[in-house]
Amino acid sequence: MTGDTHYDLEILAELAEGLLDAGTARQVREHLAVCDPCGELLADLAAVREVLAATPTPAMPMGVALRIDKALAAEAGSGRGGVGLAExxxxxxxxxxxxxxxxxxxxxxxxxxxxxxxxxxxxxxxxxxxxxxxxxxxxxxxxxxxxxxxxxxxxxxxxxxxxxxxxxxxxxxxxxxxxxxxxxxxxxxxxxxxxxxxxxxxxxxxxxxxxxxxxxxxxxxxxxxxxxxxxxxxxxxxxxxxxxxxxxxxxxxxxxxxxxxxxxxxxxxxxxxxxxxxxxxxxxxxxxxxxxxxxxxxxxxxxxxx
Amino acid sequence: MNSPSDTPSSAERPAVTDAELLTAHINGDPHAFSEIVKRHRDRMWAVALRTLGDPDEAADAVQDAFVSAYRKAGTFRGEAAVTTWLHRIVVNACLDRMRRKSVRPVADDELIEAAERDTPMPDQTGEREVSMEVSAALKMLPTDQRAALVLVDMMGYSVEDAAQVLEVPSGTVKSRCARGRAKLAPILSHLRNRSDLSRVSSAKGAELRDG
Structure with missing residues (x-):
């Protein structure tokens, strides 16, 4: 592989995930060793994982918890009343x-x-x-x-x-x-x-x-x-x-x-x-x-x- | 399931397991199911919100999922963890919703367009903006790739756990994640170094196209 051809993101992502066969993986690695742009792409892919992992996952809003509480209470039948998830x-x-x-x-x-x-x-x-x-x-x-x-x-x-x-x-x-x-x-x-x-x-x-x-x-x-x-x-x-x-x-x-x-x-x-x-x-x-x-x-x- | 947040140390492990609570619920304990909901609602909410990208839709999906779990608790088989089973119900509720709305996968040129669209300067990009950008980017993915990335990259579950939730082989989860990340990379790469003001994404896109 010369510098004329680059690998696309999908191949690089598969490499990172260990999905490529041994021969292809070796070829891509050899290319990466000499190709800065492809190295940058690989870093972009790693960044995707980091950004996703760093995105906060908010707690369930109280209003939603109350809704679910109500729905489950209705499911339980009138005799049981609320299940008291969020009072x-x-x-x-x-x-x-x-x-x-x-x-x-x-x-x-x-x-x-x-x-x-x-x-x-x-x-x-x-x-x-x-x-x-x-x-x-x-x-x-x-x-x-x-x-x-x-x-x-x-x-x-x-x-x-x-x-x-x-x-x-x-x-x-x-x-x-x-x-x-x-x-x-x-x-x-x-x-x-x-x-x-x-x-x-x-x-x-x-x-x-x-x-x-x-x-x-x-x-x-x-x-x-x-x-x-x-x-x-x-x-x-x-x-x-x-x-x-x-x-x-x-x-x-x-x-x-x-x-x-x-x-x-x-x-x-x-x-x-x-x-x-x-x-x-x-x-x-x-x-x-x-x-x-x-x-x-x-x-x-x-x-x-x- | 073994996620970082999912395995409390033995010291704080609750005295009653999820499986015991579910059994108590099946046997008519009126409070058992609410305890299960309390334990897991935040994570279920996060999965639904990230998968659907819309709070109203997520609320409906989680509600449907919990009601459905409440009803069909009797069909739970002990070979899976209760959390895996709950996740599966939530994810399926989300996927059902997306299919019903027949969300169209986005074409490649639209992805490049999105990547080249003006983005907020990274140093002004607050947490909430990042969150919204990630949401918007995730919406461009096909549903199967989105669900895999939410579980593995956002929620931190192992590929094996995600495979159990999604009921597909591990290799399939890996390949969905790889394809999803490849699509997201041009869109999200400007967030890579938040102090870096250059628009990396467009430069990368051009390089990629021009070879």
């Missing part, structure tokens, strides 16, 4: 005395049954202020409002129908659910209509639903470009009340004003990204990333920019 903190217990936890009960005069926690209520979330879900398998307590998947539109449609039929009864409450949304991207100072909610806090934030999968890298960049293009979420979604309650919790923890909230993903896991001003003139933010189910931080809050 979230008991937020009901932790936040029991918070004002927004107590508000909904006073706002349920229109509930058909006298048990406001009944799981088969035909009127879904939007008029229920996010207290209850019929989907309680994630949390053992069975009372926490599990967030419906965002594409569970039939429930929303049903809510709209219910609103039309029963306007006289429930309209006030319905609008209180929808009133959590500020109708403008620059709604930082907009006066949010918050008619009948007894929450002490005004809902002065823009809620978007970009579905974007945020990475740590992106969260270091100015966030306006990520939040800006997403449509502002309208009222009536079953998520909105739950998100609002969670925003209130976070604001209560941070003592800062949440001004923009986006529903999306964080490293592939469903997440609510909340931004609060730390210093508005310097455009610095505190970024809280929480899971939509339990309002639990998915990573340490960080400082970002708008």
């Amino acid at each position: 979230p903190p008991n937020w009901d217990e932790l936040m029991r005395d918070s004002p927004w936890e107590q508000a909904p009960a006073r706002h349920s005069p229109w509930e058909p049954g006298n048990d406001p926690l009944a799981g088969n209520d035909p009127l879904p979330e939007p008029v229920r202020l996010g207290v209850v879900s019929d989907d309680g398998t994630i949390v053992p307590a069975g009372r926490r409002a599990a967030r419906r998947r965002r594409w569970a539109m039939p429930a929303v449609a049903a809510a709209a129908a219910a609103a039309v039929v029963g306007t006289a009864v429930i309209s006030t409450n319905l609008f209180s659910g929808g009133g959590t949304i500020v109708a403008g991207q620059q709604g930082v100072t907009a006066d949010a209509p918050s008619p009948t909610r007894s929450d002490v806090r005004a809902k002065a934030y823009a809620l978007t639903d970009s579905g974007h999968n945020y990475s740590d890298q992106e969260l270091k960049q100015p966030l306006e470009s990520f939040f800006g293009p997403a449509p502002i979420v309208g009222g009536g979604s079953s998520d909105v009340a739950g998100v609002d309650k969670c925003v209130n919790r976070v604001a209560n923890r941070t003592k800062l004003k949440v001004f923009a909230v986006d529903q999306g993903q964080y490293n592939g896991q469903e997440a609510v990204i909340m931004t609060s001003w730390k210093n508005k003139s310097a455009k610095t933010l505190r970024i809280d990333i929480v899971d939509p189910f339990n309002c639990k931080n998915l990573r340490k809050p960080t400082v970002g920019s708008w």
Whole structure:
């Protein structure tokens, strides 16, 4: 073999893997001894193994673990309950005395049954202020409002129908659910209509639903470009009340004003990204990333920019 | 299976083996299977995520796999390790998904194009970018080569263990790995020396073509 002809990557890869017959292997080795370019290719092949080995393998996100937990619990039959793969903190217990936890009960005069926690209520979330879900398998307590998947539109449609039929009864409450949304991207100072909610806090934030999968890298960049293009979420979604309650919790923890909230993903896991001003003139933010189910931080809050 | 992360020292070896847990599950212990899931979910997730390159798809695949393993635990035969059996179910769930989506193998000229596409400067290439690049590159491989490389090069399993998971001879695993690495080399070679700013890949591609 002279310097005129080189071996291709596949032959070199087979050599490295010991797949060539002895004669061919010797020929290739003799060539490699005198051919720098082919030596470089061999080094590239070794680098592939190193790069693959060095690529981090992340742990299973909590959301996925919970999903599997649920699926297996369903598989086990209703009698067994969850298998407890990833138990979230008991937020009901932790936040029991918070004002927004107590508000909904006073706002349920229109509930058909006298048990406001009944799981088969035909009127879904939007008029229920996010207290209850019929989907309680994630949390053992069975009372926490599990967030419906965002594409569970039939429930929303049903809510709209219910609103039309029963306007006289429930309209006030319905609008209180929808009133959590500020109708403008620059709604930082907009006066949010918050008619009948007894929450002490005004809902002065823009809620978007970009579905974007945020990475740590992106969260270091100015966030306006990520939040800006997403449509502002309208009222009536079953998520909105739950998100609002969670925003209130976070604001209560941070003592800062949440001004923009986006529903999306964080490293592939469903997440609510909340931004609060730390210093508005310097455009610095505190970024809280929480899971939509339990309002639990998915990573340490960080400082970002708008 | 014998992987670096898979063989705890005898001191920390769990008192109950996977096989015993599986037997307990078959005999109606409601907690046994969840213990198996807890032990292995991270590795199963990594395999699925790397094989499919998409978190949503990976979540579906792992869920399908665990539910399937839950159901057919009774068909497990003791000659394989439980982990091998679980890996096989996960890998097959991934391969099924890819086949259903009929992922088209990428032609050679597309590979060269990808290699010559602008890449981030290596010194700015963070861990996550590397991860995404590797994911994107793996997606260009035929499914059998991808599955072999994920198990052997990424997860660190021996060729023999990967062969058991994939249910093919060891030689087949080796040759799939070799062909896969040969396809990845031009795409990933710029990551070889992360401090090296020159675009090695394009130069290499040109050299290779011009002989």
